[in-house]
Amino acid sequence: MGAVRRPDPGEPPLSAARIPEDVFAAMRRDNLARWPTGAEVDLDAAVDFHKSLPEHKRLPSVMRRAVAEGRCLTQPRGGFGTLELQMELMRTLDTDGFADIVPTTTDSYTRNEHFSRAEKGIEESKRLGRSMLNGFPMVNYGVAAARTLIEAIDKPGIVLSGTAMPKLTSEIGFAAGYSGYLGSGIAYTVSYTKDISIEDGIRNYQYLDRLAALYRERGVELHRRQPGFLTGTNIPPSIAIITGVLDALLAAGQGVRDYGLELGQTLHLVQDAAAIQVCGELCQEYLRQHGFDDVFTPVTSLHWMGAWPQDAAQSAALIVYGGTLAAVGGAVSVTTKSTHEAFGIPTPEANAEGLRMTRMAIYLARNIRLDTMPEFQREKDLIRKEVRAVVDKVLDMGDGDAALGTVRACEAGVLDIPWSPNRCLKSRVLPARDADGYLRILDAGDMPFPKDVLGFHEDRLRERAGREGVPYDHDLAVSSVYEISESLDKLIPGMSAAG
Amino acid sequence: MGAVRRPDPGEPPLSAARIPEDVFAAMRRDNLARWPTGAEVDLDAAVDFHKSLPEHKRLPSVMRRAVAEGRCLTQPRGGFGTLELQMELMRTLDTDGFADIVPTTTDSYTRNEHFSRAEKGIEESKRLGRSMLNGFPMVNYGVAAARTLIEAIDKPGIVLSGTAMPKLTSEIGFAAGYSGYLGSGIAYTVSYTKDISIEDGIRNYQYLDRLAALYRERGVELHRRQPGFLTGTNIPPSIAIITGVLDALLAAGQGVRDYGLELGQTLHLVQDAAAIQVCGELCQEYLRQHGFDDVFTPVTSLHWMGAWPQDAAQSAALIVYGGTLAAVGGAVSVTTKSTHEAFGIPTPEANAEGLRMTRMAIYLARNIRLDTMPEFQREKDLIRKEVRAVVDKVLDMGDGDAALGTVRACEAGVLDIPWSPNRCLKSRVLPARDADGYLRILDAGDMPFPKDVLGFHEDRLRERAGREGVPYDHDLAVSSVYEISESLDKLIPGMSAAG
Amino acid sequence: MGADSTSAERRRTLVTGVIGSDTHIVGNRILGMALEKAGYTVVALGALTPADEFIKAAVETAADAIMVSSLYGQGELDCRDFRNLCIEAGLEDILLYVGGNLVVGKQPWAEVEQRYRDMGFDRAFPPGTRTDAVIAALEDDFRAPAAGGQKAGR
C-alpha cells in the first residue's frame, strides 16, 4: 500500500479495452481485502440501496434534469476528519447553502492510501476537538458510517478524492450510496502524484470506471466525472479538454455512460464560455468517433483554481464572478469555493456562504448567452484547433488506443500539463495571461499545437509584455500565478499613486 | 424655510435661460442669509482653495482621466451625524475601500432644510454616542468644518444630498472644497419630495448650476451630476435617460460644462450596457442640438437601487455583479452599496468592503464589451426610440424650452416616473421585469412611447406572465419590486422542492 | 380598543403614512394596496408626513389604527413623542404600528423593537416585513385585543 503501486506480473498489457468480467471479479476480491472495511462492501445490498433513493438524491438524474431545465447547479467541496464534523458540514451545505450536490472530500492520507496515518489523524482530531485532516477518511470509517452521511442529506452525494488510487474509496463510496465520483486516470495522476506512472493511474481508474459500469449492468446509473482542472494553475482550456477527451474515451471503454467534465475557470467571460461549449462538443465528437454514441457528458465549471487573494471582499468577487461565468457559459453545474480559500479549509458557514453567493449570481445572469459574439466564436475555433491537434496525435501514437497513446504522449511531451509534480511528465508547457485577461500559451514545450495558433498566443502575450513594459519571458508565467491573489492597490493603482 | 418654497412675487418667469449675473448675486445674498453658516462662504477664498488642490483631488480632472484611461472608478455613499464620525468614515472609505471618489451624504433634515431639527440630531448623536442622523448635517457644521473633511482625504470629495432644495448645501459644499455635487431639478423633485412643485425644484437647481458656472468663470471646473436613478424602483433606462437629457439641458443653460449622468442598474447585463451607451450618446445629441457642444457627460452606473435581500451572501452577489455590469457597460464610475443595504446605513467597514468587492469585479471584467451582440443593439434602439419620443414631445410642449416643457409635461403625464411620492406627478407609469430579466414598461400611463415599442414591452411581459402562470396585471409590477430581495429558495427552488 | 372595541363586521379604518422628512413611499404604498385588498379603509397620507398630520387624520376619520412607516433611519427622532401626541388628542387607545428600517444602521432587532415599544407603539416590524405578516397581526389585534394586556399595563 505504498505510494507507488507495482503492477502484478500477470497483469494484462495496458489497453483501453474493457476489463473482462472474471478478471474484474478477481481484481475486486484482491482490492477489497486490502483494508478491513473492504469486507463491508456488498454489491447486491448497495444496488438495492441506490434503487431505494428518490430521483433527487441520484446524481445522474439530477444532472440530466438540470440540462433539461437549463439550470446551473451548485456544488461545494468539503471534508473534515471525523464523522460528526462531516455530518454537520454536509447538513449545513445542504440546508444553509442550498447545495444541489453535496460532497465528501477525502483527506490526503486516504488519497494516498496511507490508511493507518489517516487512523491517527482521526484520533488526533478527536483528541484536539478540531479536524487535523483535510478531508473525511472514508475508507477508515467504512460503508455503514458513510451511509449515515447520505441519509443525513436530501441531495445527491459525490465523492471528491483527488488521487491516482481510487480503488478502495470508490468501492466504499458507491456501496454507501454516493451516486457520483470525481477523478480520472490521466488528470489526477499528472496533477496529484510525483512517482506514480501514467499507466498505473490509468489502470486504477479503469478499475473505478469498470466498477461504475458494473452498477450500471445492475440497473444503477452512477455519475463519473473528470477533473479537468489538473494542477489548477492557469490551465488553458485546450489542455483541460484534451485530458477530458482522453479520459472520457477510457471511461467509456469500461462501460461508463454518464461522464461529467470539469473545467477550471480562466476568469475570462468569453474564454470560459467558449471552453464550456467546446468541451462538451469535442468530447461527444471523439466519443462518437470511437463508437460511443450514448454517453451523457455534462460540463461543470469550477471557481478559480489558482491562488486566491487574502481579502474576503476580493474573494467574494471571485466567487460571484465565478457564478456568473458558469451561468453565462451554460455549465450544468459549478463547483464553489469560499472567502477562506487563501487561508484554509473553510468552516461550514463560510462554505455555505460561498454557495449562496454563487447561487444568487446564477440567478442574476439567467438567460445571458454570448453565442452571437465574434470573439466567442474566435476562442471556440482556437480551442478546437488546439485540442484536435494534440488528441489526434496522442491517438495516433497509441495506434488508436487512448491508453497506450496517452502513456507514450506523456513520455514524449506531446501530452503535457503546466506546473505538474509528476516526474513521468515533462511539464514544460507554460501558460500566462494576456493583456485582455485571456489565458494563453507562453511556451508549448513539445505539445504539437498548430503554428498559426501558437503565433496568435505569442502575439497576445507580447502585447501584454509591451503594455506592462516587461520582457517577453517566463516571468510572464510566474506573475500570472500570483496575479489574482494580489491586493487591490496592486491590481488597480489609485489615481494619486498612478499619477 | 418650510418644505415648500414659495417663489418670490418679483421672480422672473420660469425658463431655461441663464440667470443674469446681477440677479444671481442678489439671489446668493438672500440665500446665504438664511442660516448663520452662510456667512462663512467666501467665493474668492473658495476659488483659491480649489486651485490649490492637486489634480487627483478634483473630480472633473479625475473623471476625465478615467475616460482617457478607460477606467471605471468606484464611489460609495456615506454620511454620519457628527464631524468626528464623518471624518473616520471618509478616511476608511479612502484608505480601506480604495474609493476613487469620497462622498459626503447629508442627512434628511438638511435635505429638507430643517436645520434646527438637524441641530437636535447632532446633539442626540453626541449624547447617545451613535449617529441618529442618516447623513452629515453639512450646513449646520459650516464651511470650515467641512473643509477639514476634504483635507482628511486624498481623493476628490462629492456632496450627495437627495433634495429639491440644494441652495445652501451647495454653497457650503463648494466653498469647503468639494468638487462634485449630485442632484438635479427634475430628478430629485419628482423622487424626493411630495409637495414641492417641479417649477420650484427646477429653479432651485438652476441656482446650483449657476453657482457651478460662477466657479467656472473664476477658473474652477466643478463636476455636476444628475441622479437618474429617480425612485430607484425598477426605473426603465429610457425614463432615467429622459430626465437626464432634460436636466442636462437645464444645467448647460446655466453654464455647466461638466455634467455626469447616473443610471441605476436594471441588473441585466445587456440592458445596462445599452443604457450606459445610449445615455451618453443621447445627452450629447440633445445638448448639441441646443448649441452646447462642449459639455463633458460621463456616465455613472449605480448598484441596484431597489429592495435588497437580507442575506449578506446574496447582497455580495448584487455588489459584485454591479461592478461587472458597470465595467462591461463602460461606465466611467460606479456608485456602490454594501451587504448591510437591506438593514440600514452601513458601518465604515461594511461600506469599504462593498467598495473592494466592486473594485475586484471591475478588474475581473476588464476589456469585456458587448458591442457585437445583436440583442445589445436591439436594446439600444429600443431605448433611443423611447427617449426621443418623450423628450421631443416635452420640448415641444415648452416651445423648445426645457424648463417650461418639463413642468407642462409632468402635469400632463407626458413626463412620468414610477412610484413617485410627488403630487405634481401622475406616477401612473409602471415597470415590471420580463421573463429574461429585462425591465419593461407594463403600463405607460400617458407617456407618449411609440406603439410598436409598447407592443414589444407587452409581448415580453405577457411571456413572463405565461411562464409563471400568473395574470397579466399590475401584480407583475409589485412582485418585481420585491423580486431581488427574495430569499434564494424562492428565487431558485431546490430540486427536491421543485420535483 | 378594549372598551370601544366594535363588531368585526364594521370596515376598520387605518391611517398610513411615512413620517418625518422621509420620502420612501414604495413599501408604504404597497402595504396600503394590500390593506385595502384585505378589506380595510386606508387613509393614505403619503411620504414626508409630520407626526401631527397622522393624528389629525386619525381623529377626523375615527381611525382604528395608525400605521407609521419610517425607512430612512431618523424614525427614532421622529417617533419619540408619537404616543403622547395621540393621548393629547384623545386617542389613548388607538392601535399604533410602526414598520420599516427604524433606526440608523444595522442594529439588533430586539433592541430596536424594545425602543419603539417604550415609545408606546403596540407593534414594531423589522426591515423587509411582507404585507401578509402585517395583515395577520392586525387580524389578531382586532379579534382579541392581544396587545391589550400590555397596553393596560402602561
Add this chain to the structure above:
Amino acid sequence: MGADSTSAERRRTLVTGVIGSDTHIVGNRILGMALEKAGYTVVALGALTPADEFIKAAVETAADAIMVSSLYGQGELDCRDFRNLCIEAGLEDILLYVGGNLVVGKQPWAEVEQRYRDMGFDRAFPPGTRTDAVIAALEDDFRAPAAGGQKAGR
C-alpha cells in the same frame, strides 16, 4: 550555525520540498526559482516528500537550511517530529523554515506560528508569503544568526 557559521562568500545550500502526502508544488517551485536567482544552491525534492528524505538530503549535501513547504493542512501532523529527526541525524543546528498553509482551516496566525516554533522550526511563514520576504529572512539569519538567540535557549 553559530559555531560553524561560514564566510558569506560560500554558496549556501538549501533543501526544499513539500512534506507528507502534499502535492502542492507550484509555490515550492517558484520559491526554488527565486532562491536560485538569489544565489543559493537549491536541492529540490519536489512534492510528496517524507520527512526523512529531507534530512537525508540535507546530510548528503551538507545543507545550510531545510525549507519545508506544507500547503494542504496536514502539516501539523507531518512536521511534529521534524526537529527531533534532524537532531538524530546530527543536524542539531540546521536552520529550519516552514511555510504554506500550515494548519487545517483559517486559524489565527500567531497561534499557528507558535505551534511550529514549539516543534522546533526557526521560522514559520504565513499563507501567501512572497519570495522576497523569504530571501530577506534567510539573509538576516545567515548574516548575524538572528534566530541564534532563541535556538541557544532551546
